[in-house]
Amino acid sequence: MSPVSKRAALGVLTLAGLVLAVAGLWFLAHLGLSGTGSFRATPSTGRIVVLDPSVLNRVDSPVTITAKAKDGGDVWIGRAAPSDARSLVGKAAATSVTGVSVSGWRLETAARGTGTAPTLAGADLWRQQVAGKGTATLAISQTHAPETVVVATRSGKPADLSELTLTWQRQAWTAEAVTALVLGLLLMAGGVAGLARVRGARPERTESDDPTPPERTKPDDPTAPDTRPETTEQTQQPAGTTEPTQQPAATSEEGRR
Structure with a gap:
């Protein structure tokens, strides 16, 4: 490579x-x-809230529903079989919770219906129902899935909710x-x-990367004249000394005198 x-x-x-x-x-x-994931939404006013099985039973883990009303108002939560809840709510104006968004940890909602819901708390089709002032909480264990949950007031009027939270826990x-x-x-x-x-x-080096080998020089021609400069040895004398002057040798005649 x-x-x-x-x-x-x-x-x-x-x-x-x-x-x-x-x-x-x-x-x-x-x-x-703890592996706890919470998803929130602020439902529109003037509508009851319906949570479909596609949200409540999407994973095989318990889910907790918490509804908070503004100014400590009344809030009611009931769970039932999807067909029973649909027959009771009918075409009432509702905010349907249809999914969750992991990117924003928000609940996805859609508006439907235009009518008025009947009295909800008095019906005998609810498997479980809770009510409270300001806050109501309902836990679903998935044992009886699929199920539908409705959030409103006991009389069927919409609850003025400030926040709706669904929480799952899975380690x-x-x-x-x-x-x-x-x-x-x-x-x-x-x-x-x-x-x-x-x-x-x-x-990695390749043959094309190798430099051009230097040309081999031919040996010197023994017959060619030696052009190298001659080196002469010069005797350096210490400063201040002079060579002795050689006197000419006396002739034989001067020697006889």
């Missing part, structure tokens, strides 16, 4: 690890160590978030280390 291909593959690996680590950290921050979600975080960090670390090795490695 060429160095460019290696860098591209390691870059993709690093990016994938970063995305996985961020997703794991994000889910862990919202779910916590496996925390384990999955931690796994994604750790795996993402490992992939990112491996990609960064690989990029560092590829960047620090010397490129």
